[in-house]
Amino acid sequence: MMAIDRVDRPVYQPRGELRHDEPMARHTSWRVGGPADCLFMPADRDDLAAFLAELPPREPLTWVGLGSNLLVRDGGIRGVVIATHRCLGRIELRAERRVYAEAGVPGAKLARFSVRHDLRGAEFFAGIPGTLGGALAMNAGAFGGETWQVVRCVETLDRRGRIRSRPVADYESGYRKVAGPTGEWFIAAELALTPGDGAVGQRQIKELLSRRAHSQPIQIPNAGSVFRNPPGDHAARLIEASGLKGVCRGAACVSERHANFIVNRGGARAQDIEQLIGQIEEVVQDRQGVRLEREVHIIGAAP
Ligand SMILES: Cc1cc2nc3c(=O)[nH]c(=O)nc-3n(C[C@H](O)[C@H](O)[C@H](O)COP(=O)(O)OP(=O)(O)OC[C@H]3O[C@@H](n4cnc5c(N)ncnc54)[C@H](O)[C@@H]3O)c2cc1C
Numbered sequence: 001m002m003a004i005d006r007v008d009r010p011v012y013q014p015r016g017e018l019r020h021d022e023p024m025a026r027h028t029s030w031r032v033g034g035p036a037d038c039l040f041m042p043a044d045r046d047d048l049a050a051f052l053a054e055l056p057p058r059e060p061l062t063w064v065g066l067g068s069n070l071l072v073r074d075g076g077i078r079g080v081v082i083a084t085h086r087c088l089g090r091i092e093l094r095a096e097r098r099v100y101a102e103a104g105v106p107g108a109k110l111a112r113f114s115v116r117h118d119l120r121g122a123e124f125f126a127g128i129p130g131t132l133g134g135a136l137a138m139n140a141g142a143f144g145g146e147t148w149q150v151v152r153c154v155e156t157l158d159r160r161g162r163i164r165s166r167p168v169a170d171y172e173s174g175y176r177k178v179a180g181p182t183g184e185w186f187i188a189a190e191l192a193l194t195p196g197d198g199a200v201g202q203r204q205i206k207e208l209l210s211r212r213a214h215s216q217p218i219q220i221p222n223a224g225s226v227f228r229n230p231p232g233d234h235a236a237r238l239i240e241a242s243g244l245k246g247v248c249r250g251a252a253c254v255s256e257r258h259a260n261f262i263v264n265r266g267g268a269r270a271q272d273i274e275q276l277i278g279q280i281e282e283v284v285q286d287r288q289g290v291r292l293e294r295e296v297h298i299i300g301a302a303p
Pocket residue numbers: 029062063064065066067068069070084103127128129130131132133134135136137138139140141142184185186187216218222223224225297
């Protein structure tokens with residue numbers, strides 16, 4: 001199959017899988033989202049680089065990991081979506097204390113791999129249900145750990161298929177945000193970890209997971225915290241204090257267990273979730289005088 005049907009010249013024949021009109025609901029943890037015009041699951045990084053090099057310069061491009069921080073609107077995504085999960089999955093021990101992982105490696109695997117090699121510092125990734133690429137883009141963190149605290153360098157790919165190695169100094173990271181070179185996406189990172197007792201790390205992972213199971217509605221489709229915590233406060237506290245726990249739009253509801261989570265009770269549309277997000281913002285602003293900032297990324301076209 002040709003990479004893009006509209007291209008009037010010989011195009012690269014990818015080794016990976018190319019799906020047309022692919023429902024994004026299959027690729028997001030909220031289980032909502034309309035179709036992507038084209039979704040590419042590369043066989044490996046070379047396949048991806050060659051595919052991108054052939055892509056028309058104006059073709060819209062979106063990268064998705066596990067879709068655990070994404071609300072894709074019901075009208076879907078125009079252009080090409082690159083899916084890294086199950087595609088860029090290499091993980092290996094490099095020099096002493098260093099773990100090299102590609103962007104599609106899930107956080108849980110990264111945490112387990114590191115403690116198995118008696119390396120500490122990556123345990124917090126265990127409870128973040130996304131890929132390393134998503135964690136790099138979001139500076140994901142939990143229980144005191146943050147992605148960019150353990151990154152030593154990254155590898156990126158641009159839309160002409162060029163791979164670069166970049167030091168941490170090329171990026172500025174803060175609470176759930178990262179700024180750096182534009183027009184590039186993460187394909188891998190090298191983490192610098194601390195030698196330690198892997199058995200202690202395993203126990204820490206178990207404890208983190210059990211704390212999450214008690215405090216988060218992990219059995220029902222959700223996308224984690226919808227809003228960033230404002231300085232010195234918690235979005236969940238503000239939402240709960242505004243009387244919004246349990247409030248629904250269609251099948252999208254503010255979780256009873258964790259007020260900063262919106263759950264899809266089954267059959268919610270992206271539109272329901274987006275409207276509920278807007279309602280929360282308005283009510284919290286009105287009753288608490290705080291403008292909440294969104295942590296989830298909302299992308300795609302309205303239906
Ligand atoms: C139950 C639950 C608990 C959660 N707990 C936490 C938590 O404790 N801490 C936390 O920080 N987050 C948490 N999250 C949110 C989410 O898991 C993280 O933000 C995660 O890092 C997103 O990774 P992802 O692969 O799913 O990214 P996606 O949701 O697929 O993408 C997120 C953003 O990153 C971009 N992106 C993805 N891959 C790449 C790439 N390779 N290069 C460049 N950009 C890319 C996407 O375009 C998008 O803008 C939670 C989510 C859920 C569902």
